[in-house]
Amino acid sequence: MSQEICILPFFGTGHLLPCFQLCNHLTSSNFHVNLLISSTLSTSVPSSLYQHPLFQLTLIPSPPPSPEHHYELAEGLQNILSNYHRPTLPVCAIVDAMMSWSINIFQKFKIPTVAFFTAGACSASMELAVWKAQPFDLKPGEIRFLPGLPDEMAVTYSDIKRRNHNPPPHPPPQHGFPPPPFGPGKKGPPKDGEEPPWLNETQEATALLINTCDDLERPFLNYIASYVGKPVYGVGPLLPEQYWKTSGSVLYDSDFRWNRLSSVTEKEVIQWLDSKPHGSVLYVSFGTEVGPTVEEYAELAEALESCGKPFIWVIQSGSGRPGPPGFGLVEESGSSKPEGYFPHGLDERVGSRGMIIRGWAPQLLILSHKSTGGFLSHCGWNSTLEAIGRGIPVLAWPIRGDQHYDAKLVVSYLKVGYMVSEDLSKDVGKDDIVMGIKRLMGDEEVKKNVEVLSDKFRNGFPRSSVDALHDFKDYVNKRFV
Template sequence: MSQEICILPFFGQGHLLPCFQLCNHLTSSTNFNVTLLISSNHSTSVPSSLLQNPLFHLTLIPSSPPSPEHSHDELAKELQDILSEYHRPTRPVCAIVDVMMSWSNDVFKKLEIPTVAFFTSGACSAAMELAEWKAHPLELRPGEIRFVSGLPEDMALTYSDMKRRRHKPPPLHHGFPPPHHGFPPPPGGFGPGKMGPPKHGDQPRWLDEVRDTIALMINTCDDLERPFINYIANHVGKPVWGVGPLLPEQYWKSSGSVIHDRDFRSNRPSNVTEEEVVQWLDSKPRGSVLYVSFGTEVGPTTEEYMELAQALESCEQPFIWVIQPGSGRPGTPRLGGEPGSEKSKTEEGYFPLGLDKRVGNRGLIISGWAPQLLILSHKSTGGFLSHCGWNSTVEAIGHGVPLLAWPIRGDQYHDAKLVVSHLRVGYIVSDDLSKKVTKDDVIVGIQRLMGDEEIKNNAEVISVKFRNGFPRSSIAALDAFKECINKRFV
């Protein structure tokens, strides 16, 4: 009988999608049965291709009504009941647990099921959090840099790295889903120190969450982040496997052709069709289009959106600008941020009224969801103004599209530093992100990004590594995971 592992994801879009791909890779490269433990609220978001896989199984965690009383203890009891009364002959030999779901660790420990911590973000963000804690960079003075033993010199900590604006998160949304998902916020809530740079002496939260695990899995690969994987492994003293990037199967099979998001992502509200986007892109010169998108959860302030609109109008650059409902309003959940969830009722946010008429066919403004992989894979796209969320960052790098980084919170700052300082495939939108980003900042950034041939060449060189399919180092990492589990249970 094949051994079984289970996966417990965090229920946010940037966490669910990589988990689905991890399930795909595990069922295709190992003989394990894989069970996904997921909230019944999100059962419709599981791809049909997974549901048809005989090695894949879906187990639903009952969704509880939103209430402050629905605590981690109750969630743990529900999980324990599911695992204790398993519908197959044996319990899992291992659980892969998203680090955001660390409340479950005690349950797996009680049932003697070893756990592997799963990071859906990259290795650089976790490594830099660790470095910032160990190096006490808040003591840095203007102009001073601090090298970190074990990390590349180009990732030395600087005074400007610490100058980040504190960002107010959507209610109960950073770290844990909104109340309608039935999952409460992390212990201690979202205190002042949770979103900005670390306080003096604070250790990364994930260190506690991986203490009792047998290994770590990270959504990355050696070609992008080997030094950061090694840095983490040396500190935690256990295996750390880069098993990504966990992107859709079509991404690895596209061979330089345009990818159609509709083939693997459910339709979401938008004012344009994929055909209209392709037609618009086809009309633009190669490498001329700037793609502007901040994802579904966070973005600039209303005032900064106004500055961005003025910059895009002033530049001669063709652009696609994706604007989510609720944009510019801090603390406001955005429409359609979670796959399979009901649409959030949200206040109307910023929208650049009249900009489309003023720029004419030079600009395409998308309200709602955009086919991002299609846009990034099209030959006309030459740059990406992005918040540097990990999925967006990897999607751009894999297609050789340079980035103009405008990080908003958390790991996005570290992803931006990776892009600008280490990989050298982009620029930062402002040297002082503690201040409002202005029209002039954006204009200068766009001009530098779109006019820099060296940056374009660097991006092209890295993207070539992704054209041979899913990285060999990540396949080897999945083999190492399989060997580790087999050794423990032979």
């Protein structure tokens, strides 16, 4: 009889997608997987998961995300565990690191927990190393090496100066329950000299699963494991199964991701890309939750107009406002409309050279097309993985949190991209962007580096991650059964 594991994901898109793939891998390892998910997210679960006999979905009744959301989830989770549907409780629970509040609930039922990081190992290890080194007294031109990490990741004065902008709304606690977290911990991103929240809040977890692999982040996985003194498994990149089976060909997002509102169809995107020369298109997207300021968006529009390169620009409703889409709505003529930046008139001025997509874009399709030659990205971890896996160099424009460390990994350690600006303590301007685009799209060395790295993923899911999942299965069977 297969052992049962329950999984509790965070509700952001960048957390759900890797979680679904982890479910696939675990069921393939003969675990019975019970995915515990908010009832508001039931339609996001891919139909392919339901087809596996070892997969089960349990909905936690809860309202849409709000200050009450976490409280309702906690209450619902406790009720589910109190009235569990099977003869025995799960042997363990895999908990997204941003849901670490739930560890106390699982402990009440004597269910051991494993922490799941949907971000990479670099960001977590850099937070830890910076906290240990306290390099906040750096002067211009100085650097501080971080013992145990690659020299390329040394902290610079520019790293210390950089700012986080567009922070998410942070509603007050309700019913004594902690507010939604910013990053891997509940307290928000660590301030200078402050212990990384993830370190304390995963202290009761018996092991860590991280969405990465040895080929990308071996030194960082080793660094975390040596410090926390518990098993750390690199089980990624947790990308769709189709991603690993379509190397060298276009990948259609609609085949495995739920449909969302968009101003274009995949067919229209394909036809536009087919009309452009090989490797000529710059893809611009900041994901669904963060982005530059309104003023920086205007600078970006001018840069794309003047650079002369074909481009696809994905822009969300409410761009430029603090917080993710859906917050900050205003009433106008009796209807709700998100305030934000939009480059009105740009499409007419650039003509067929540019494609502006409002809403959702088929990112894997765009990154896997031969005409795409660069990616201007916020360096969210999923976007970073998808670009590297398809051999696309990155122009990094990190906005907050782990994105800054992902960008440093891309630029300094992996050497597969450039920073959009060397000084992110101030607004990014048109000249910075234009120069960054020219460097990225014209640098053959960077293109070669990312092609060499992407070759490691052309034969399917990384061997090291297959081994890590096997080791994790042995760990569960020996430790919990």
